[in-house]
Amino acid sequence: MIGKLNRNSTLLSSIISIILGMLVGAIAMLLSGYDPISAYGALFSSVFGSASDMGETLRTITPLIFAGLAVALAFRTGMFNIGVEGQLVIGSLAAAFVGLKLELPPVLHAIVALVVGALAGAIWALIPGLLKAIRGVHEVIVCIMMNWIALFLSNYMVGKVLSNNSDSTEKIHPSASIRVDFLTDMFDGARVHLGLILAILTTIFVYVLLFRTKLGYELRAVGLNPDASEYAGMSVKRNIILSMMISGGIAGLAGAVELLGTSEYLAINPSLPGTGFDGIAVALLGANTPIGVVLSSMLFGGLFNGGSNMQYVAEVPFEVIRIVFAAIILFVAANFVKQLGNRKNRKKKGEKASA
Amino acid sequence: MLSTMTNLLETTILYSTPLILAALGGLFSERSGVINIGLEGLMTIGAFTSAVVAINTGxxxxxxxxxxxxxxxxxxxxxxxxxxxxxxxxxxxxxxxFLAAGLAVYLVKALYDGAGQTPVVESKFTDLAIPVLKDIPLIGDPLFNTSPITYIALILVFVSYFVLYRTPFGMRLRAVGEHPHATETAGVSVVKMRYVAVLISGALAAIGGATLSTSIGSEFSATTVAGQGFIAIAALIFGKWKPFGVLGAAAFFGFSVALSLTGQVWGLTEYVPSEILTMLPYVLTILALAGFVGRANAPAAIGKLYERGSR
Structure with missing residues (x-):
């Protein structure tokens, strides 16, 4: 009963945080002379406006679900995987490698590329996991460093190995693509692809793993209380390493899916893609639950995709969406809504006591 | 050969300056027990604001x-x-x-008709030559005929050392980052110290950002900062959370950037790709953290939330 109440108030404070975030965006628009009502109108009308809009929204949601799941899963074991970003880059790189260099029959080719992408992400996450487990090094800093190493490695490979000193690779072999005609037709040419279905399957996988298996129980126990878990006979080190590897695998899969479905080629990037960082926000707003991750991915994916349309129709710069996004994270992270409530209650109690 | 050496030194100093400043910012914040992953954003907002204001005021x-x-x-x-x-x-x-990147690019687009970057900053910092010293052969020109912000950065390293290790304020700040509860018992307000430390880190990181848009570069765009805030975090750790360590680490990271840039001139990149040289700071930081290149110990109370009365 208490659990349920808590969950409801978490949901409520999430919703209030979202509304407050949108208000911050509206204020930013008002201050710089834009009309927030027409801007938000353009945003929402485009999220589910046409079949093609809807398809693009779904495509935007897909990597967010993966990234959010990866962050949430690691977080359940007490690990802050801020390295989803780099694991995703490495996943893309590995998938591009398979998609370009191997020649395999259709379907099998795509499967191999996806598996290799996931494995590459898992290995990339193994390094911070190992260093945390064995030498007690804080995973956040190692992850941040690994992100940039991944970026430079990817840029090097694109320029020197996967192409001939070019800024981008050729397109991958069609046999490795996960774009399918029936989805493209259904959504009127939008770049929605099989990744969406994989994202849903991964959500179910994470749910089952965390809440229906012994390993999941251990992962969560270690996150809640490592000392008690160790005392109960679980290996904290083993769980930390496994959690990071599964998380990295999901992140790598995200990168592979993006490459094989959305872009179909790899290019040199001056900076990190940002999807992994978005995943932190997604997981946070989704309270680190699989279903919460899907819901918050839908919200942020809708905002991002609608935001591009808003820029086009209402001529409000897209970046206002980034401001809204940041504000929502801050409100949720600071547990702003609840704490304000608590403060008021405390004040009231204080007044009563002194009276 | 001599001119390439001078060139290398000059580029090193150029690229170290923003890192020194931002890492010093991180130093104050983290020494008080508050992790500052936001250095990148603080640099971004500093780079944006100083570019726009410099353009408008001259x-x-x-x-x-x-x-x-x-x-x-x-x-x-x-x-x-x-x-x-x-x-x-x-x-x-x-x-x-997120907030800084969004806000800065949003405002650039709002101010300059949807453009992705500010116009060129005509009135940027010009090199300031120090008489006599600038005539020292080899090192005179790169060290003593350079941007005023570089001098400021070097002076701030000494100032930070003095403040942190030689004043009661600095002692309290460090104590708050190690044993907040004991320090509070001794009559120091943990909340107040941490506020001051985080605000100082904002100011210093912003100067680092300003270097990028009004001294090294001469405009602001979404890619002006491009990860420097994260290298600054690396420099902070590699420098073991100490002012002169930070200076050394930032200089070393600046050197690796300079090497990857001037390396092309030497033909060095024929043997070692420039991407590998760019990766070096990050790899070294991981090795340092893992204890392979000396031990890097973070302040004890870093990242832990502080509640009065709890233990």
Whole structure:
């Protein structure tokens, strides 16, 4: 009963945080002379406006679900995987490698590329996991460093190995693509692809793993209380390493899916893609639950995709969406809504006591 | 050969300056126990504000001051979220980065008709030559005929050392980052110290950002900062959370950038790709953390939320 109440108030404070975030965006628009009502109108009308809009929204949601799941899963074991970003880059790189260099029959080719992408992400996450487990090094800093190493490695490979000193690779072999005609037709040419279905399957996988298996129980126990878990006979080190590897695998899969479905080629990037960082926000707003991750991915994916349309129709710069996004994270992270409530209650109690 | 050496030194100093400043910023914040992943965002807002104000006033100095104010204001959000509302310090830092990147690019587009970058900053910082010293062969020109912000950065290293290790304020700040509860018992306000430390980090990181847009470069765009805030974090760790360590680490990272740039001239990149040289700071930081290149120990109370009366 208490659990349920808590969950409801978490949901409520999430919703209030979202509304407050949108208000911050509206204020930013008002201050710089834009009309927030027409801007938000353009945003929402485009999220589910046409079949093609809807398809693009779904495509935007897909990597967010993966990234959010990866962050949430690691977080359940007490690990802050801020390295989803780099694991995703490495996943893309590995998938591009398979998609370009191997020649395999259709379907099998795509499967191999996806598996290799996931494995590459898992290995990339193994390094911070190992260093945390064995030498007690804080995973956040190692992850941040690994992100940039991944970026430079990817840029090097694109320029020197996967192409001939070019800024981008050729397109991958069609046999490795996960774009399918029936989805493209259904959504009127939008770049929605099989990744969406994989994202849903991964959500179910994470749910089952965390809440229906012994390993999941251990992962969560270690996150809640490592000392008690160790005392109960679980290996904290083993769980930390496994959690990071599964998380990295999901992140790598995200990168592979993006490459094989959305872009179909790899290019040199001056900076990190940002999807992994978005995943932190997604997981946070989704309270680190699989279903919460899907819901918050839908919200942020809708905002991002609608935001591009808003820029086009209402001529409000897209970046206002980034401001809204940041504000929502801050409100949720600071547990702003609840704490304000608590403060008021405390004040009231204080007044009563002194009276 | 001599000219390439001078060139290498000059480029090293150029690229070290923003790192020294931002890492010093991180030093104050983290020494007080508050992780600052938001250095990147604080640099971004400093770079943006100082560029726009320098363009409009014609003075890079007024631009720099405005940048500092903007950095302090953004850091205030981080302080309120983490110190007052006990938000997760890393999450708040990530949000600060999002906020700064979004806000700066949004305002550039709003101010300059949808353009992706500001116009060129005509009135950028010009090199300041120090008489006599600038005539020292080889090192005179790169060290003593350079941007005024570089001198400021070097002076601030000494100032930071003095403040942190030779004043009661600095002693309290470090104590708050190691044993907050004991320090509070001794009559020091943990909340107040952490607020001040985070605001100082905003100011210093913003100066670092201003260097990028009004001294090294001469405009602001979405890619002006491009990860320097994260290298600054690396420099902070590699420098073992100490002012002169930070100076050494930042100089070394600046050197690796300079090497990857001038390396092309030497033909060095024929043997070692420039991407590998660019990776070096990050790899070294991981090795340092893992204890393979000396041990890097973080302040004890870093990242832990502080509640009065709890133990």
């Amino acid at each position: 003075s890079p100095w007024i631009g720099l001051l405005a940048g500092i104010v903007a950095g302090i204001l953004l850091a205030l959000i981080h302080a309120v979220a983490t110190v007052t509302f006990n938000a997760d310090q890393t999450v708040s830092g990530v949000a600060i980065n």
